[in-house]
Amino acid sequence: xxxxxxxxxxxxxxxxxxxxxxxxxxxxxxxxxxxxxxxxxxxxxxxxxxxxxxxxxxxxxxxxxxxxxxxxxxxxxxxxxxxxxxxxxxxxxxxxxxxxxxxxxxxxxxxxxxxxxxxxxxxxxxxxxxxxxxxxxxxxxxxxxxxxxxxxxxxxxxxxxxxxxxxxxxxxxxxxxxxxxxxxxxxxxxxxxxxxxxxxxxxxxxxxxxxxxxxxxxxxxxxxxxxxxxxxxxxxxxxxxxxxxxxxxxxxxxxxxxxxxxxxxxxxxxxxxxxxxxxxxxxxxxxxxxxxxxxxxxxxxxxxxxxxxxxxxxxxxxxxxxxxxxxxxxxxxxxxxxxxxxxxxxxxxxxxxxxxxxxxxxxxxxxxxxxxxxxxxxxxxxxxxxxxxxxxxxxxxxxxxxxxxxxxxxxxxxxxxxxxxxxxxxxxxxxxxxxxxxxxxxxxxxxxxxxxxxxxxxxxxxxxxxxxxxxxxxx
Numbered sequence: 001x002x003x004x005x006x007x008x009x010x011x012x013x014x015x016x017x018x019x020x021x022x023x024x025x026x027x028x029x030x031x032x033x034x035x036x037x038x039x040x041x042x043x044x045x046x047x048x049x050x051x052x053x054x055x056x057x058x059x060x061x062x063x064x065x066x067x068x069x070x071x072x073x074x075x076x077x078x079x080x081x082x083x084x085x086x087x088x089x090x091x092x093x094x095x096x097x098x099x100x101x102x103x104x105x106x107x108x109x110x111x112x113x114x115x116x117x118x119x120x121x122x123x124x125x126x127x128x129x130x131x132x133x134x135x136x137x138x139x140x141x142x143x144x145x146x147x148x149x150x151x152x153x154x155x156x157x158x159x160x161x162x163x164x165x166x167x168x169x170x171x172x173x174x175x176x177x178x179x180x181x182x183x184x185x186x187x188x189x190x191x192x193x194x195x196x197x198x199x200x201x202x203x204x205x206x207x208x209x210x211x212x213x214x215x216x217x218x219x220x221x222x223x224x225x226x227x228x229x230x231x232x233x234x235x236x237x238x239x240x241x242x243x244x245x246x247x248x249x250x251x252x253x254x255x256x257x258x259x260x261x262x263x264x265x266x267x268x269x270x271x272x273x274x275x276x277x278x279x280x281x282x283x284x285x286x287x288x289x290x291x292x293x294x295x296x297x298x299x300x301x302x303x304x305x306x307x308x309x310x311x312x313x314x315x316x317x318x319x320x321x322x323x324x325x326x327x328x329x330x331x332x333x334x335x336x337x338x339x340x341x342x343x344x345x346x347x348x349x350x351x352x353x354x355x356x357x358x359x360x361x362x363x364x365x366x367x368x369x370x371x372x373x374x375x376x377x378x379x380x381x382x383x384x385x386x387x388x389x390x391x392x393x394x395x396x397x398x399x400x401x402x403x404x405x406x407x408x409x410x411x412x413x414x415x416x417x418x419x420x421x422x423x424x425x426x427x428x429x430x431x432x433x434x435x436x437x438x439x440x441x442x443x444x445x446x447x448x449x450x451x452x453x454x455x456x457x458x459x460x461x462x463x464x465x466x467x468x469x470x471x472x473x474x475x
Contacts, residue, residue, distance in 0.1 A: 007046035117435030150354035154180030157361035170303025184318035194340035207440035233266035261451035263404025394470030408455035
């Protein structure tokens with residue numbers, strides 16, 4: 001038996017023997033290491049594996065506690081039938097956002113709402129205390145500089161850390177290529193404005209991030225929806241057929257790694273084909289890599305498209321889903337479109353809050369982000385598996401889900417006779433919000449699909465809410 005397995009057995013024995021119970025603290029990593037005469041890293045490995053099984057749970061700066069029994073009774077090894085690629089109509093039209101989008105945004109802000117449909121991470125999983133310390137530190141260090149207009153494209157310290165971040169993903173940004181933005185939405189807006197004008201056509205993932213569609217409507221751009229396989233991402237054959245049928249597009253909006261909402265990853269050979277199609281048909285690929293570092297395996301499945309074609313790909317990133325939603329920090333690596341992006345930035349933004357950028361740079365420089373990301377990946381992997389297990393037990397027969405290898409969303413395919421818009425309306429009456437599939441298209445496709453947010457803490461309240469949605473769907 002391996003040493004970490006011995007530690008796992010010890011903890012399970014303490015729980016089964018009633019020595020530690022639900023909500024009780026597990027012996028600290030150092031204490032357990034001393035008792036078992038093993039290294040700290042061995043104990044951490046054991047605790048991470050127990051957390052992935054739903055036996056214990058880590059609390060920021062507070063060690064580990066025993067999970068509620070409701071979490072432990074689900075078999076998180078269950079795999080449901082996979083959600084399927086949907087047939088959608090190919091249309092080149094001005095985008096019209098479904099009215100359900102407004103209803104979702106309004107519902108999330110209601111008191112007591114359980115936001116199963118929103119894309120927000122749980123605040124307890126984020127390094128809020130460390131960020132606050134960094135913010136206080138830079139506020140004391142540069143009190144005058146922080147209260148001036150900052151007209152540049154990004155704080156030098158933050159740009160340096162962002163370059164390091166991109167290098168670890170497999171990209172090597174060019175000198176002075178990055179523009180720091182206020183979140184991914186601003187980065188997307190600047191990229192679209194840099195390469196298109198009102199009335200132009202943009203290719204977009206379908207199902208795809210609803211923020212893609214709201215921006216296309218806001219900027220008066222036409223959209224052609226490209227079908228996405230829940231596992232392998234953009235359907236290259238369908239895209240090639242569209243382009244052969246004389247569709248002229250200025251850009252393609254996509255999330256090649258852990259796409260929102262499906263969690264799909266475009267495989268290596270299709271990435272190369274996609275870039276070749278862009279070169280042949282002269283459209284710009286705008287790559288949203290917001291979720292690319294939330295992989296469940298030991299390493300990222302594929303490097304970004306930017307790593308293959310550094311000059312022509314506009315690569316966008318954000319820390320809003322993984323580190324600091326409230327700081328609203330994103331970035332654009334524009335390649336040969338860098339100056340166009342910055343021109344749009346100067347015209348529409350002009351100045352940005354520098355103190356937030358300095359604080360995030362301070363946090364990244366201090367090195368705690370690697371440990372934070374490990375914890376977050378473990379938590380999301382466990383949450384996705386637990387949600388699939390609950391769906392298998394409580395949702396209607398015939399329900400399917402994607403099997404994402406990263407991210408924190410779960411794409412759910414319900415039986416064809418179930419309308420997820422009606423389901424969402426019924427769930428709202430129970431103070432539960434879900435995201436019906438029509439939100440992820442501008443043509444009201446995917447009415448029997450929904451997206452669930454697995455970034456929430458899997459508390460008794462969240463588990464009960466998932467069961468309630470399953471009951472509503474069955475009835």
